[in-house]
Amino acid sequence: MVTLRLRVGRGVFIVPPLVVVLLVLIGPVILLSLYSLNLRTNIPFAPTGLSYDNWQDFLRGPGNPFRNRFVYSMEFTLVVSIATTVAAYPLAYYLAFHARRFRYTLLLLLIVPFFTSYLLRVVAWSDVMLNENGVVNQVLWAIGVQPRGVGVGWLLYSNFSIFLVLFYSWIPFVALPIFAVLENMDRSLIEAARDLGAGPLGAFARVTFPLSLPGVISAFVFVLIPTTGEFITPLYVGGPYNQLFGNEIQAFFGNSPNWNYGAVLAISLIAVVLVLTLLFGRFLNTDLREGVATA
Amino acid sequence: MSALWRRLPTLSLAAYYWLFVLFLFVPLFAIVVFAFNASPIPTLPIHALSMQWFTRAFDDAELTGALLRSAAIGAATGLAATALGIMASIGLSARRLRLRAVVVAVILLPLVVPYISLAVGMLIVLQELSLELSLWAVFIGHVVIALPFAVLVVFPRLRSLDPAMVEAARDLGAGEIAAFNLVTLPLLVPSLISSFLICFITSFDEFAIASFLAPPGQPTYPVFLYAGSRTPGLLPELIAIGSLIIVFSIVVVVVAEGGRRYIERRLVGEVEA
Numbered sequence A: 001m002v003t004l005r006l007r008v009g010r011g012v013f014i015v016p017p018l019v020v021v022l023l024v025l026i027g028p029v030i031l032l033s034l035y036s037l038n039l040r041t042n043i044p045f046a047p048t049g050l051s052y053d054n055w056q057d058f059l060r061g062p063g064n065p066f067r068n069r070f071v072y073s074m075e076f077t078l079v080v081s082i083a084t085t086v087a088a089y090p091l092a093y094y095l096a097f098h099a100r101r102f103r104y105t106l107l108l109l110l111i112v113p114f115f116t117s118y119l120l121r122v123v124a125w126s127d128v129m130l131n132e133n134g135v136v137n138q139v140l141w142a143i144g145v146q147p148r149g150v151g152v153g154w155l156l157y158s159n160f161s162i163f164l165v166l167f168y169s170w171i172p173f174v175a176l177p178i179f180a181v182l183e184n185m186d187r188s189l190i191e192a193a194r195d196l197g198a199g200p201l202g203a204f205a206r207v208t209f210p211l212s213l214p215g216v217i218s219a220f221v222f223v224l225i226p227t228t229g230e231f232i233t234p235l236y237v238g239g240p241y242n243q244l245f246g247n248e249i250q251a252f253f254g255n256s257p258n259w260n261y262g263a264v265l266a267i268s269l270i271a272v273v274l275v276l277t278l279l280f281g282r283f284l285n286t287d288l289r290e291g292v293a294t295a
Numbered sequence B: 001m002s003a004l005w006r007r008l009p010t011l012s013l014a015a016y017y018w019l020f021v022l023f024l025f026v027p028l029f030a031i032v033v034f035a036f037n038a039s040p041i042p043t044l045p046i047h048a049l050s051m052q053w054f055t056r057a058f059d060d061a062e063l064t065g066a067l068l069r070s071a072a073i074g075a076a077t078g079l080a081a082t083a084l085g086i087m088a089s090i091g092l093s094a095r096r097l098r099l100r101a102v103v104v105a106v107i108l109l110p111l112v113v114p115y116i117s118l119a120v121g122m123l124i125v126l127q128e129l130s131l132e133l134s135l136w137a138v139f140i141g142h143v144v145i146a147l148p149f150a151v152l153v154v155f156p157r158l159r160s161l162d163p164a165m166v167e168a169a170r171d172l173g174a175g176e177i178a179a180f181n182l183v184t185l186p187l188l189v190p191s192l193i194s195s196f197l198i199c200f201i202t203s204f205d206e207f208a209i210a211s212f213l214a215p216p217g218q219p220t221y222p223v224f225l226y227a228g229s230r231t232p233g234l235l236p237e238l239i240a241i242g243s244l245i246i247v248f249s250i251v252v253v254v255v256a257e258g259g260r261r262y263i264e265r266r267l268v269g270e271v272e273a
Helices: A004-011 A015-036 A053-061 A064-096 A102-116 A120-129 A135-142 A159-183 A187-195 A199-228 A231-239 A245-252 A259-283 B002-034 B052-061 B061-092 B100-112 B114-129 B135-160 B161-170 B177-206 B208-213 B223-228 B232-273
Strands: none
Touching: A004 B061, A015 A259, A015 B061, A015 B100, A015 B114, A015 B135, A015 B161, A053 A064, A053 A259, A053 B061, A064 A102, A064 A159, A064 A199, A064 A245, A064 A259, A064 B002, A102 A159, A102 B002, A102 B232, A120 A135, A120 A159, A120 A231, A120 B002, A120 B223, A120 B232, A159 A199, A159 A231, A159 B002, A187 A199, A199 A259, A231 A245, A231 B223, A245 B114, A259 B100, A259 B114, B002 B232, B052 B061, B052 B232, B061 B100, B061 B135, B061 B177, B061 B223, B061 B232, B100 B135, B114 B208, B135 B177, B135 B208, B161 B177, B177 B232, B208 B223, B223 B232
């Protein structure tokens, strides 16, 4: 009887954090929904009343620029996620299988940049590395690839710069889940494949790689979900024509306020991210699904 | 020749790794180098070195004000989110918990909700409640987005503790609360420090929520950085401060990680001994 009471008592501690998260997340979602349906508005003297017009326009309107921007953003996000995952794989592979004794130190070296300010890294690219007189152009001038004084046109405020900065920001983080899977892999399976006559590439293609897929997928999702709502990198290193969907939302609540339409976009973004999470959530192994087995 | 051929995969993977390390560190290194550049324009070649941007940055009341604001909100976020993270971890460690899957999903939800949507949503909430923009609102938003990180750091540590230690304390007469304070909490300390640091960084670096909810004239550091990087005259000061933040965070991460490995090795050693 006493133990039963203790168990109930311990579960109670979940209530305060749960309430805080629910209040702070659900309040905004409810109000965004009301605004998106025109039940409330920020526009002075505009009539309110249930209306699906904004949703109709965004989802069905022919050639709707915001829907186009959304599709474009998702494609861009997909490219960034795939490129980052592919590039991170050899890093994780090197650390897990070749780096031996120093692998955790080398892993730390790879991850340290992730803990320095994200904004500062973006500023480093936009104002020191890629700009007209920046380090990259200077190096290109010095080695004679580019005539001195002429900056490479697509280096900054372009799709290239947005891609590069996102790739740069994510790669340390993305190597982690792949490394974790490779590190914990049963090495005897690879040895068995080799003993049975597989070459090193064959053993990789038929044993190591398939076994590492859960890590690869979670790495991919680690980039996919946050990049879907990305707006800081395009703000700094993007031009007027290659802003992402997040920037559209920002604009509706910033300089040209139309909260009703902006709410449609903000809710859509949340919905897409939740769907992605539901689809891929089981690959994000968080260890929180069971209690303490022995408690 | 054949020995070299056999080592080729390792060598090329090593080369690939070190090229990436170079790629990752060059922009950070560039910030640190340009912080000492005498010229107001961050460009090569560097003709003269100077400390003037550091002096000017620390004399700039707006810049130091923004830094202090962010440091205060970051520290408050670190404390509040870690405290809530401990509670959530204790709750989740209950053997039976109603709707566990739902509870876990809600606690982790802030990891996936786009900050931009949360920011504009919170802006509407303030407006509807007729509340002014405030740093308190920024703080509350930051606590919620930092909480999942706190739980992800503290909970695995709590779960890995040997229940026999708590049972021993209970057998020796400690009440449940005393056993928690005397046994569980001290063993959690390394994870609590990690949690505080991660939550601090999350808040210190957060732009979306702060840019919508911080009152005009009271920008946090990221908001100030955004406005300032568009002002050429301010850029050298921002680079100087940026170099300090980069060096400081690298030192903290390396020391924290080294310390964590050391402490956990010692704790494991004690338990096994």
